[in-house]
Amino acid sequence: QQQVKQSPQSLIVQKGGISIINCAYENTAFDYFPWYQQFPGKGPALLIAIRPDVSEKKEGRFTISFNKSAKQFSLHIMDSQPGDSATYFCAASGSPGAGSYQLTFGKGTKLSVIP
Amino acid sequence: DSGVTQTPKHLITATGQRVTLRCSPRSGDLSVYWYQQSLDQGLQFLIQYYNGEERAKGNILERFSAQQFPDLHSELNLSSLELGDSALYFCASSVGAGGIIETQYFGPGTRLLVL
Numbered sequence: 001q002q003q004v005k006q007s008p009q010s011l012i013v014q015k016g017g018i019s020i021i022n023c024a025y026e027n028t029a030f031d032y033f034p035w036y037q038q039f040p041g042k043g044p045a046l047l048i049a050i051r052p053d054v055s056e057k058k059e060g061r062f063t064i065s066f067n068k069s070a071k072q073f074s075l076h077i078m079d080s081q082p083g084d085s086a087t088y089f090c091a092a093s094g095s096p097g098a099g100s101y102q103l104t105f106g107k108g109t110k111l112s113v114i115p
Numbered sequence: 116d117s118g119v120t121q122t123p124k125h126l127i128t129a130t131g132q133r134v135t136l137r138c139s140p141r142s143g144d145l146s147v148y149w150y151q152q153s154l155d156q157g158l159q160f161l162i163q164y165y166n167g168e169e170r171a172k173g174n175i176l177e178r179f180s181a182q183q184f185p186d187l188h189s190e191l192n193l194s195s196l197e198l199g200d201s202a203l204y205f206c207a208s209s210v211g212a213g214g215i216i217e218t219q220y221f222g223p224g225t226r227l228l229v230l
Contacts (some may be wrong), residue, residue, distance in 0.1 A: 003201075016130070032216050034218075043160045043224050044158070044205070044221045044224050045220075045221065046218050048222075051216070089158060102148065102163060104160070106157070108157060
């Protein structure tokens with residue numbers, strides 16, 4: 001079964017620090033890698049996404065680093081703020097040839113940013 | 116607010132019963148996806164409908180079924196419920212069939228508790 005492995009399960013970071021969440025995948029047919037952010041009581045919301053033709057994508061304080069040969073990608077949150085406290089999910093999706101961009105999710109990382 | 120609505124927000128029922136979860140996609144979106152989120156399995160893709168037709172199937176049990184109606188709203192039917200079916204059920208929508216990279220917008224979810 002297609003899998004995306006995410007670590008760590010939980011993360012505590014001080015305000016202003018860097019939060020790093022890692023994911024690894026197995027299926028080389030994956031070619032779209034989004035990160036979703038979920039606050040308690042809410043549905044996941046797209047945060048940032050990358051395709052394998054670039055090694056890094058930055059949007060504000062959020063950066064995805066992508067290593068195609070290692071089949072790994074990571075989310076870096078710079079200058080972490082208490083408002084960033086949420087659960088973060090990495091995901092991966094296949095090519096159009098598969099007929100559907102269904103998402104395969106990692107199990108999530110609960111981030112707590114303490115003042 | 117993603118624009119995706121789900122009802123009910125909470126549902127408590129007994130084992131062996133049948134329930135129906137409802138989802139209305141964002142205006143203009145033709146695809147609806149259903150996901151199950153549980154503590155041990157994380158977020159798992161169940162099924163996708165595009166413009167009324169089943170497009171892709173994931174880890175959906177035979178006791179579960181879904182459909183998408185002409186007005187594009189979707190219903191997920193869960194029958195012969197077991198304790199293990201207790202979970203958060205999310206609906207997501209996207210503009211097209213998912214054959215190209217599209218953002219999936221998630222609803223707030225329905226929390227199902229089977230006693």
